Amino acid sequence: MEPILHVSNLRFHYQPDALSKERWALKDIQLTVGAGEYVSIIGPNGSGKSTLARIIAGLYLPTEGDVHVCGRATSNEHELWQIRRRVGMVFQNPDNQIVAPTVQDDVAFGLENMGLPRDEMKARVAQALQWVGLAGMEEREPHHLSGGQKQRLAIAGVVAMQPDIILFDESTSMLDPQGRAEVCQLIKSIHERGTTVIHITHSAQEAFMAERLIVMAEGQIKLDTPVAELYPQAMKLKEWDLDVPLEVELHHRLVKAGWPVRASITSKEDLVSELWRLLSKT
């Protein structure tokens, strides 16, 4: 797999001119993401995960080290606009990322910035709205939408720009369960379309939807592993005060209580079949 994102020796400080350089927001980050991968980044508050996302999107520049997106360095001023075009970002607060007074104007906002001709814009806006399930709401005003709808609108605005990477910066954390499920479903389909997805989240449940999971704490990458291999060591997540998915917690407690279950499971389905096996034996 050819890498679409390459981060090497990245360090970031919010006040690079400050005398004492003790409080680095990010320290010694090495990260390579291949095209089409689905990665989640999980970590406690203040672990630097949002900062990392903003650096990848070219919104902040690294204090030290390099970030290459699609082979372009974010440190190059001229490439920066190209990078922002290729990396889409969906933010946390649904209200504060909708720019225009109507749904269709907002989807078109990024396309206007790209300088696309009107016919192309029309086709892309219609397609994006159809895809996120907001077709027929073109003239709606954003404040009449629900939280989930607003976030889907933000996704439509990003998807219409056809970026290579889409970053979700805690995009589900301000939504109700239904909105959350809708957005998660969209994230999955974006990945299935072949777009690289980086999903930053607080929720272990959502993080485990990805193929690869990265744990960040204190500005560093603490763990970087395929999700399938994470199950055996998932209890480690507690070290960083992170939640553990229900199935992992359950398995752990069963083992602890002395039930004869396998010592390691690889997925939720695996645990379910293990439990069936156990029940049919007794």
Added chain:
Amino acid sequence: MTPVVIGQYVPVDSFLHRLDPRGKLVFVFAFMFLVLFADRWPSYLLLTLFVLLAVKGARIPLALFLRAVKPILFLIILTSLLHLFTTKGGGVLLQTPLFSVHEAGVEQAVLMSLRLFVLMATATLLTCTTSPMEITNAIEQLLRPLTKVRVPVHELAMMMSIALRFIPTLWGETEKIKKAQMARGVDFEAGSLFRRIMNHIPILIPLLISSFRRAEDLAMAMEARGYRGGEGRTRWRELTFARRDLWLIPTAATLWLALWYLEK
């Protein structure tokens, strides 16, 4: 509850709704100039008739229209009373020890009321038949030539459009903060006028702080979507001057000529 910002757009389909907003804007300015210039009975009769016809043509429910005009009713009554009692001239109609009412006073009062009504009705008609987005767009395009003398026209239009987007959001937030402060025991209705104004500070400060936070988030989101000012930008909304818009020209010309004749 939604705030009434600048009239309120009534989304129905009518000839006036379909007109190009640039044409409408220019026409309304020219028309308002005419209203200020008119000074005699017959001219006002004509102008009022024209506005009433336009309201009818816009297919706006009359009740909605009147509700939009209502806020200045107080102003109309006040100015007409002022004119009624202060303008002297002509025969005396009513004489009391305190004040007197002259013929000229009555005439002025009626004319002034009509003038205010026509002005307000025109502005309301514009905002009822043109969506705020169209108005913003029209202003941006009409002011385009000013970019040459370094007026940041695109930026101003973008600010207007963002303001339109966020007014309802901030309004909702104000209501929320107000309720939160009331739950903490702030009484907004009690006390002297000064006291009541001071009571609103606990609403304003949180609102201000959260607006700054929103602005920062929004700026970040705009940059992430590649916003870099007006240059190299194409537009989603296109304004096209159609044949029906040409009707505005003879209409304006006829009104000007008629007024010129009536005022002569």
